[in-house]
Amino acid sequence: MKKLFGSFLFLSLIFGLAFSFPSSSNAANESFWIEGNVKEIHSVDEFDGEFVESNKTLLSEIKEEVRYYEVQGEYVDEYKTYKYDYTITKTAEEDRAVVATPYAYNKKENKILIKIGISDDVDDFAEQEGVTTATSESEHITLDENSSIEIMASKTRFYRTKWVDPINLQVNKVETEMTFNYNGSSVTSYTARDRREWLTATGWSESSHNLSHAFVGGRNAQAKTKSTMRNSAFCVGQPTTYVYYNTNNITVYYNGSASGNVSTYASGGCSSWLSYSTALI
Known part of the structure; x- marks a missing residue:
């Protein structure tokens, strides 16, 4: 396998992940x-x-239960942009x-x-200075305000997307989170709620943001963060x-x-x- 240095994201690819419900099988x-x-x-x-040489350090963070998947791109527009659709799902019992x-x-x-695969959850921004943090949070939303619904359990899950520069310095990230009863x-x-962070010390800022959320499919719920960093x-x-980030999504289900x-994709400048x-x- 050949090595690919830097040109991977220059191709202006969109890495999309399609929404789907978890498979019972x-x-x-x-x-x-x-x-x-x-x-x-x-x-x-x-x-x-x-091989995407620029992802070498990020790839090394995946340490256990490693698997590899080929993803076929889907043509998006006349700029030869492609998106790659996949969804990661985990059970209620999997906390890693x-x-x-x-x-x-x-x-x-x-x-x-x-x-x-499974990775140690290391938050790179915890060790960095010059970082700006912004958060948004919804009200507590109930499926049916007029009925008494039995609650079996509560959980908090979030989906994180992070971008790093050539020396593996984290430059921005988005986390979209849901705390839910089921x-x-x-x-x-x-x-x-969501949490967005960017490395102000090297010139990064957030130019737009939106957090949306709703019940979906009659018995599940979803939150989406849309953000642009520049x-x-x-x-x-x-x-x-x-x-x-168009958009960063977390979906939670009736079974936990x-x-x-x-x-997500990078464009312009030294993307x-x-x-x-x-x-x-």
Whole structure:
């Protein structure tokens, strides 16, 4: 497998993750799984593509129960932009962080190979100075205000997408979170919130944001964060660099399980220097 330095994100690819409900057959056998336009690859040598060298450090964070999946790209627009749809789901009992990161890219066939598995949940911003944090939170939303609904359990789940620069310095991230009650038949109530962080010290800022949330499918709930990060000083003599989160989603289910998905990409300036990973926690 060849190595690909930097040009991966320059191609202006959109990495989208499609919404779906968890599969009961998967849930019966595994603590986490991936769905979408994907095919499991049992060896990276089976994938004809170039290794994404810029993701080397992010890939090293995935340490246990490692799996690889080929994802077929879907054509988006006349700018030769493609999106890659998949959803990560984990059971109510799985409390570890499930992380997915692009491993390799096949430009000719518009496919990516992703590495997914269990990771230590390390928050890189905890050790950085010059970081700005912004949060939003909904009211506590109840499915039926007029009835007394039995609550079986409560959980908090969130989906994180983070972007890093060439020296693995985290430049921005979005976390979309839901704290919810459920009873095996439905999500009975929830609170949605998000947390966005960006490295102000190197010129990053947030130019737009929106948090939306709702009950979905009659018995589940979902929250979505839409955010745009920008940096006009990141690349001297070049246009402004942007990172788009369109959107970062968390879906929680009647049985306590949760799914995470995102459509995210970088464009302009020195966007080709940036790489990203996602985690369902």
